Amino acid sequence: xxxxxxxxxxxxxxxxxxxxxxxxxxxxxxxxxxxxxxxxxxxxxxxxxxxxxxxxxxxxxxxxxxxxxxxxxxxxxxxxxxxxxxxxxxxxxxxxxxxxxxxxxxxxxxxxxxxxxxxxxxxxxxxxxxxxxxxxxxxxxxxxxxxxxxxxxxxxxxxxxxxxxxxxxxxxxxxxxxxxxxxxxxxxxxxxxxxxxxxxxxxxxxxxxxxxxxxxxxxxxxxxxxxxxxxxxxxxxxxxxxxxxxxxxxxxxxxxxxxxxxxxxxxxxxxxxxxx
Numbered sequence: 001x002x003x004x005x006x007x008x009x010x011x012x013x014x015x016x017x018x019x020x021x022x023x024x025x026x027x028x029x030x031x032x033x034x035x036x037x038x039x040x041x042x043x044x045x046x047x048x049x050x051x052x053x054x055x056x057x058x059x060x061x062x063x064x065x066x067x068x069x070x071x072x073x074x075x076x077x078x079x080x081x082x083x084x085x086x087x088x089x090x091x092x093x094x095x096x097x098x099x100x101x102x103x104x105x106x107x108x109x110x111x112x113x114x115x116x117x118x119x120x121x122x123x124x125x126x127x128x129x130x131x132x133x134x135x136x137x138x139x140x141x142x143x144x145x146x147x148x149x150x151x152x153x154x155x156x157x158x159x160x161x162x163x164x165x166x167x168x169x170x171x172x173x174x175x176x177x178x179x180x181x182x183x184x185x186x187x188x189x190x191x192x193x194x195x196x197x198x199x200x201x202x203x204x205x206x207x208x209x210x211x212x213x214x215x216x217x218x219x220x221x222x223x224x225x226x227x228x229x230x231x232x233x234x235x236x237x238x239x240x241x242x243x244x245x246x247x248x249x250x251x252x253x254x255x256x257x258x259x260x261x262x263x264x265x266x267x268x269x270x271x272x273x274x275x276x
Contacts, residue, residue: 004213004214006045007038007041007042007045007046007213008213010041010044010045010080011037011038011041012270012271013076013080014037014040014041014073014076014077014080015034015037015242015243015270015271016270016271016272017072017075017076017079017080017086017089018030018033018034018037018072018073018076018270019243019258019266019267019270019272020086020089020272020275021072021075021076021089021092021099022072022092022257022258022266023257023258023263023266023267023275024089024090024091024092024275025092025093025094025257026257027093027101027254027256027257028072028092028093028101028254028257029069029070029071029072029253029254030072030240030243030246030252030254030256031177031179031239031240031246031249031250031252031253031254032067032069032070032146032175032177032239032253032254033070033071033072033073034073034239034240034241034242034243034246035175035177035210035237035238035239035240035241036070036073036144036173036175036210036235036237037073037241037242038210038211038212038213038216038237039144039173039175039210039216039233039235039237040073040074040077040144041077041213042213042216042217042220043063043077043142044063044077044078044080044081045080046217047061047142047220048061048063048140048142049061049139049140052081052082052083052109052110055109055110058135058137058139059137059138059139060139061139061140061141061142062112062125062128062139062140062141062142063112063142063143063144064112064113064121064122064124064125064128064141064142064143064144065103065113065115065121065143065144066115066118066119066120066121066122066124066125066143066144066145066146066149067115067118067121067144067145067146067149067175068102068103068115068116068118068121069101069102069115069146069254070144070146070175071099071100071101071102071103071115072092074103074111075088075089075092075099075103075108078108078109078110078111081110083108083109083110084098084108084109084110102114102115102116103115112128113125118146118148118149118151118152119149119152119153119154119155119158120154121143121145122143122145122149122154122155122158122172123154123157123158125141125142125143125170125172126141126158126161126162126167126170128141128170129141129162129167129169129170129230130165130167132169133165133167133169138169139169140169140170140171141169141170141171142170142171142172142173143170143171143172143173144172144173144175145172145173145174145175146174146175146180147174147175147176147177147178147179147180147185147191148179148180148181148185148188150174150191150194151180151188151189156201159198159201159202159203159232160201160202162202162203162230163201163202163203163229163230164202166228166229166230167230168226168227168228168229168230168231170230170231171220171223171230171231171232171233172203172230172231172232172233173232173233173235174194174232174233174234174235175210175235175237176194176210176234176235176236176237177237177238177239178239178248179239179248179250179253180253181250181253181254182250182253183250184250194234195207195234198232198234202229202230203229203230203231203232204222204223204226204229204230204231204232205231205232205233205234206219206222206223206231206232206233206234207233207234207236208233208234208235208236209235209236210235210236210237211237211238211241216235219233220233239252239253240252242269242270243265243266243269243270244265244269245262245265246266263275
């Protein structure tokens with residue numbers, strides 16, 4: 001639809017940047033980076049209140065990438081918003097570059113949290129939200145989780161914490177692409193009934209098609225009108241979305257790079273005539 005064309009264009013640029021970085025580095029995590037593109041596009045292009053020229057403003061909204069291995073999406077969004085040049089993509093995972101395999105808030109402009117072990121970003125985001133509440137600030141915290149990350153006990157401890165403190169200024173999004181590093185979630189640690197689990201922990205739960213901007217918009221609208229409880233958005237997504245041979249194939253979770261015909265296909269499908 002016409003009102004979402006700008007967002008579709010933003011998302012297309014993110015996918016192009018993800019594949020470009022992956023090809024330059026010869027490694028990375030393309031599958032989970034591609035699956036969360038629409039959610040990240042909505043947050044950076046429409047939802048969040050921040051100024052790239054004043055990222056020390058205590059009243060800014062914050063985005064925490066808890067599933068830090070999907071940092072290609074975050075780097076792509078930051079570049080689109082002018083935090084740094086896309087020339088930096090050529091040095092992804094280089095010791096002398098600013099874009100590392102996990103986000104580094106010291107090296108990379110716009111990054112709010114140094115991610116590492118899964119689950120820790122969620123706890124950090126809850127601290128940001130509680131701090132804002134106690135300081136009586138109106139800013140909001142957004143945190144993106146992987147579905148495999150939900151295997152971490154720290155996530156469920158955090159869910160209890162957020163509900164107890166009535167953190168209605170935090171929105172968590174699960175990139176629910178149904179895969180983790182090695183296989184389907186259901187073959188490793190089953191998550192269903194996921195909606196009911198989060199509700200039982202005291203959260204408002206909204207399920208959406210994570211690639212449909214209309215549903216994403218409606219979900220985030222509801223989060224802004226919710227009082228007294230945190231919100232969990234379960235975004236149903238496709239691992240490797242947008243690159244035909246990567247979609248729903250677990251090996252593209254990470255540590256892989258397209259080569260030969262795969263590379264040509266990936267570049268073509270994301271809109272690149274050649275590696276930029």
